[in-house]
């Protein structure tokens with residue numbers, strides 16, 4: 137059986153905890169507390185991480201780690217990225233500047249998880265289906281230096297999140313093949 141550590145990055149309120157819960161089948165560890173960050177009106181926010189084990193249909197197991205979105209906890213991102221097999225960057229389609237939102241997380245991956253497969257999930261797509269996905273992809277190209285899979289999702293949907301994980305696992309397998317032949 138293969139185990140894969142997958143880390144979820146993204147801004148405050150992008151839906152990282154929601155995504156982890158959607159596929160956790162009820163067993164999730166979270167560290168959400170009442171939000172005191174005045175820059176956001178959300179009720180709860182993650183202060184350390186979200187964690188869940190997810191069994192895939194092929195027998196593999198995912199160990200999912202959701203990060204805290206607040207910038208003051210950014211020191212945790214590289215810690216959680218250690219040993220990651222794959223990364224999901226979540227960007228909130230309904231935020232005023234979804235493209236800008238992607239930047240710090242793309243940079244964090246470039247710095248701390250070079251070469252690790254990444255998929256970009258554009259969350260809250262149900263709330264903002266008019267979001268400019270082309271501009272998101274241009275930003276990704278600019279920082280990652282190559283196109284990455286971009287998947288619009290509703291992070292509350294188990295089915296949508298499993299599809300996103302499927303895309304990520306495809307990238308992980310492709311990267312492993314390249315490594316084998318290097």
Ligand SMILES: Nc1nc2c(ncn2[C@@H]2O[C@H](COP(=O)(O)OP(=O)(O)OP(=O)(O)O)[C@@H](O)[C@H]2O)c(=O)[nH]1
Pocket residue numbers: 146147148149150151152153154155178180181182183203204205206259260261262263289290291292
């Ligand atoms: N309609 C809709 N609501 C969503 C979606 N994703 C998240 N939400 C809601 O957005 C709110 C914030 O989601 P969280 O999962 O707490 O966000 P987070 O990324 O973990 O935020 P931090 O831990 O503060 O960094 C919750 O009320 C979710 O129910 C989505 O795709 N669609």
Ligand SMILES: [Mg+2]
Pocket residue numbers: 152153154181182186202203204205
């Ligand atoms: Mg959270």
